[in-house]
Amino acid sequence: MKKNSRILIQGAGVAGLACAIWLGRNGFRPVVVEKAPDIRATGGFVICLSGASYRFADELGMMPALKQRDTDIYSASYHNSKGSTLLRLDYKELFKGVDFIQITRDEIEIVLYENAKELAEYRFSTSASKIEQVDSNKVQVEFTDGKQEEFDLVIGADGLYSTIRKLAFEESEVINHYLGLQVAAFKLENIAGLDHKFEYHMDRNRYMVLYSNRDGKLGSVFLWKSDQRNPVPIDQRWRILRESYQDASPLYKNVIEHFSDETPMYMDNLLQIEIKKWHKGRVVLLGDAAHCMTLLSGQGATTAFIDASHLCKSLIAHEPEQSFEYYEQKMRPSISKIQPATRKGAKWYIPETRARHFVRDSAMRYLPDSYFMRHFKKKYSRV
Ligand SMILES: Cc1cc2nc3c(=O)[nH]c(=O)nc-3n(C[C@H](O)[C@H](O)[C@H](O)COP(=O)(O)OP(=O)(O)OC[C@H]3O[C@@H](n4cnc5c(N)ncnc54)[C@H](O)[C@@H]3O)c2cc1C
Numbered sequence: 001m002k003k004n005s006r007i008l009i010q011g012a013g014v015a016g017l018a019c020a021i022w023l024g025r026n027g028f029r030p031v032v033v034e035k036a037p038d039i040r041a042t043g044g045f046v047i048c049l050s051g052a053s054y055r056f057a058d059e060l061g062m063m064p065a066l067k068q069r070d071t072d073i074y075s076a077s078y079h080n081s082k083g084s085t086l087l088r089l090d091y092k093e094l095f096k097g098v099d100f101i102q103i104t105r106d107e108i109e110i111v112l113y114e115n116a117k118e119l120a121e122y123r124f125s126t127s128a129s130k131i132e133q134v135d136s137n138k139v140q141v142e143f144t145d146g147k148q149e150e151f152d153l154v155i156g157a158d159g160l161y162s163t164i165r166k167l168a169f170e171e172s173e174v175i176n177h178y179l180g181l182q183v184a185a186f187k188l189e190n191i192a193g194l195d196h197k198f199e200y201h202m203d204r205n206r207y208m209v210l211y212s213n214r215d216g217k218l219g220s221v222f223l224w225k226s227d228q229r230n231p232v233p234i235d236q237r238w239r240i241l242r243e244s245y246q247d248a249s250p251l252y253k254n255v256i257e258h259f260s261d262e263t264p265m266y267m268d269n270l271l272q273i274e275i276k277k278w279h280k281g282r283v284v285l286l287g288d289a290a291h292c293m294t295l296l297s298g299q300g301a302t303t304a305f306i307d308a309s310h311l312c313k314s315l316i317a318h319e320p321e322q323s324f325e326y327y328e329q330k331m332r333p334s335i336s337k338i339q340p341a342t343r344k345g346a347k348w349y350i351p352e353t354r355a356r357h358f359v360r361d362s363a364m365r366y367l368p369d370s371y372f373m374r375h376f377k378k379k380y381s382r383v
Pocket of ligand 1: 034295
């Protein structure tokens, strides 16, 4: 694609900021629009970079800064609803020889933004409100502040509920897979006294993960069965979480009842997005906007980073149409495997029947730890 081309990137998350770095460093003129008022406004849960995303981050020279912010979690333990230990994993052993770091999402974004901020123009509290393909090479975009501009390419990196997807694609082109689960995540004081550790508490219809953070706080993620399909308003989130865990053991309740209703908290439904083509004209979708796999895949951030890297590296040498095809060829085979595998796996995370619950807990208790070590090592080695 011609150097100097103006490229709109909507969304300053992992995918969008990675695009800004690749494109800005290679002579393009990216404009990043982000609906949040600043870069640190997103959640602080742990995500990991491994495989190709690790190598691309290294190629961009970001590894030293990312490693400095590694959560340094060395172990994980899994417990049943009565608190008995089912499985222990030693991460130092598990990830020996694997390119892998764990870092909170806000910290990845800080490192990405540090690298990207001089390479693009940023407009916060803004979003595209209308997109029109002017001809085969130009897209006219109208923004929420009323401005109108032409771009050579539009990248939709605006996450699960992507506005670019809604503006450029027909509703009938998008398949929504609801997993029937809801997630909440927030930080609190380290009341569990965890040290460099993940602790999974697995009930039948719900679970809770606690983990230690670099800042001394305790991270928590809750996952439970739910028919909820609409985003939950902020002022109702604590009530819904409390109701969903009202008959849980005190361990869960101590964490949940730590806060007042006013404390901000991340809450969402688990929803996968499937679209036959990730591009249309001069508009292309990346990351969760194109193919959200949900947190249960454990690979959403990794994949968003790889998407951005394949697409942008190709744009340096090729026309957009060729680059879109290249990006789809590289990414679609793995996404097509991960999405259904994650849906299947969800049934084991939150078993619907007592029999499945029994099999899950027994497998974790009686299969050798080496079985799980091999499983996780393979998963994080291949992306
Ligand atoms: C609790 C939890 C745990 C997770 N754990 C892992 C893990 O272990 N490993 C892993 O790889 N992944 C994990 N994920 C998934 C991972 O966070 C996402 O898949 C990844 O962040 C997707 O990146 P993205 O850039 O596509 O989208 P996002 O990170 O969602 O970024 C989208 C950006 O677009 C902005 N935006 C949205 N709409 C608009 C708009 N209309 N206009 C302008 N800007 C807009 C948003 O504010 C945001 O900044 C987890 C997710 C959750 C919720």
